[in-house]
Amino acid sequence: MTKQIATNVHWHEGEVTRADRNRLLDQKGATIWFTGLSGSGKSTVAVALEKVLTERGKLAYRLDGDNVRLGINKNLGFSAEDRAENIRRIGEVAKLFVDAGVIVLSSFVSPYRADRDLVRKLHADAGMDFIEVFVDVPLEEAERRDPKGLYKKARAGEIKNFTGIDDPYEAPLNPELVLPSHQMSLEAEVAAVLEILEQRGVLRGA
């Protein structure tokens, strides 16, 4: 991290590449895509993982409803078509972050297999790591937790098209990792993701 303040500026030919940014950050950009029912614990593990990665000097960034639904996707609703466009845009944003060298922690219900597989393909076509993590708890458990009171509203008919109640959740067929968060400690969940990141070389540069 050389500090140099000069009006004489020099540079070499050629553009900065993804590999250059990975080297700079001593990590490899990748998308970790948490999927699962509302209340399954996706955000909980993403927040904990972000903390651990940051403490290790790694640059991680969470994409979730708070910073996406209120921003880039504020003009989208919850029809099947809008849900698909929601996930497509998130996938494209994740790709940009991976290109920048960042470890993306994406936390969305993302209930449809086809939508998730599109994002997987977007990454694969660009030679980028996409790690699908299925946070897998039974509906009864998610509904028992109901951290945002959404299941209660869905059961009362106040929310329509709620995943698990009157909208389907299509579980991943071949996720990179399954986390039954009702049977594991948060520590163990984070450790399981970190192990995959180690294996994939995400925690070191080129």
Place this chain on the structure above:
Amino acid sequence: MTKQIATNVHWHEGEVTRADRNRLLDQKGATIWFTGLSGSGKSTVAVALEKVLTERGKLAYRLDGDNVRLGINKNLGFSAEDRAENIRRIGEVAKLFVDAGVIVLSSFVSPYRADRDLVRKLHADAGMDFIEVFVDVPLEEAERRDPKGLYKKARAGEIKNFTGIDDPYEAPLNPELVLPSHQMSLEAEVAAVLEILEQRGVLRGA
């Protein structure tokens, strides 16, 4: 950049903040928004600046037509409405990058003042730096350069709604910086932007 591989994972309470990421990167996320006619030299200065920043150990990322129009905005055309949505989404993506701690180099014609001002407001409302750089060359000069042969096609009527020919370019009223690229060396352009980044504290962490 401590390397630690453990199955025992520890973390403190609380979420990682923008300030934490800025500290990690020893810089402050910010958006540098280059605007100007096609052929004015926006990308040339953005590429050169990215190179210099990277060589100084700073994480910069360019947003441009190549990675945005073909990705997140692939479902948008060139009507006034689509142009507005194009810039809105780019502004929201830039905001996410700034939140992640990245120095964003955005390079789009972005001909409408209202669209650019919306992006400025998005940043201001979030307490983020938005640095508008007007790459200002006369239309005749941009058309003489015509690096992509687009002016020729527009004059021949093969491209409609081309900025400067049959669509307006609304120059910024109060940009942070004006670069008349036909009267300056590329070195001087980059130095001028760097000076603003120094003044704003973008090149150092919290």
